[in-house]
Amino acid sequence: MLLIAGDPLKFESHMTAASAGSVSVIRQSGSSHSVRRDPFHADRAQEHTWHLIVNLSSAWNAHHREAVRLLPGEMMIVDSRMDFMVEITGRYDVAHYKFSPAWLRQWVPVPEALVGRRIASTSGWGRALGAYLAELSPEAIEASPLPVSVLTDHIGALLALIAAERDLPAVVARRRDDSLHRRIRDCIALRSAEPGLCAADIARELNISVRSLHRTLAAHSETFGKLLIDRRAAVAVRMIRSSLCRRLSLAEIGRRAGFTDPSHFSRVISSRYGMTPSRIRDGAQRSPGDAESSSGS
Structure with a gap:
């Protein structure tokens, strides 16, 4: 169940999307609002998906396993089977990458350790991932001279490096x-x-x-x-x-x-x-x- 709060007369949202094989590449932008997703009601039977979210503009608050303040450029992975809340007080611009748990497990054997954790874009492999995802738009997918699998493999490889950087036992x-x-x-x-x-x-x-x-x-x-x-x-x-x-x-x-x-x-x-x-x-x-x-x- 998805609950959206905000002024319905002022609320606006724009979205573009492209399929990149196992990964859906989505760009979203719009006005301030808050969202709470409760997967244990109407949405419980829907497909289990994971979402890599990149905040491209104003800072906002999220809660997914734990409270997170997501600054511009920072990222987090969201599990569709878990409660998710976000509160955006200004205009937002988001890069959003949707994939199955099986796809990510090809790169990170136990990726649950990354779910809900803030991934900074100012140091280590997070910096490389943030810069790459900021350029990987639906338009870039459509115009890419490379096979889309090459583009999405880079996402998986960088997430694996981030997991290794954090010394997660599953990626040793x-x-x-x-x-x-x-x-x-x-x-x-x-x-x-x-x-x-x-x-x-x-x-x-x-x-x-x-x-x-x-x-x-x-x-x-x-x-x-x-x-x-x-x-x-x-x-x-x-x-x-x-x-x-x-x-x-x-x-x-x-x-x-x-x-x-x-x-x-x-x-x-x-x-x-x-x-x-x-x-x-x-x-x-x-x-x-x-x-x-x-x-x-």
Whole structure:
């Protein structure tokens, strides 16, 4: 049963929605009001769904397992089988993602630990999730050049990282996943120099789904993109420091390590090593003994 309080003459609400396979993507905005949902009456027999709610504008109060003050940018997961109350005193703008419990359990084995908890958008993986969801509108789904499963997999992977960040026992990597995790890392390392390498390529070689790949990495607080770039950067720096590669230009070294854009290559090396590729090379040439020992490590 859904109860809505507010001035019916002034109340307004707008909604757009799009289907993204297992996830419904919804945007809602409107005027101040309060809502109480009691699932133990008329709605009890309806489909069990979960809802990831992102507050995009004014702060509001909610109660779902516990009282929560949800600031702009913050998120929470709502279970349709539990009481839910929200009080919004100003205009609201909400990003809303609806999915089944089974979908989320593919990423977080016991996601009940996340239900009703405030997910901040100012630190850790919550910052990444908040920024991603703010862009993932129904219009973005309709115009996406990527399969919608790729877009929704990012939601699941980031929620898994948030659960791991909070040290929930359910998302600690299982022993049976350790072997797969090592195989994924090894495969990325072996193929990192391929310019167009993507997660689907690794999953295909290991005969697993892309979702399993992302889920396994997320359980270890890792992402495919970061592992790939870190490996390419490490290979490139070893080549830069090696006397055997002094005849190669820095652009060629970047290309051989898997970087197709020289400027991107330079930015990645600078951000990870605090120096541009040319400065790393200059330092290695001034200390050939150190360079050789580094390249052989």
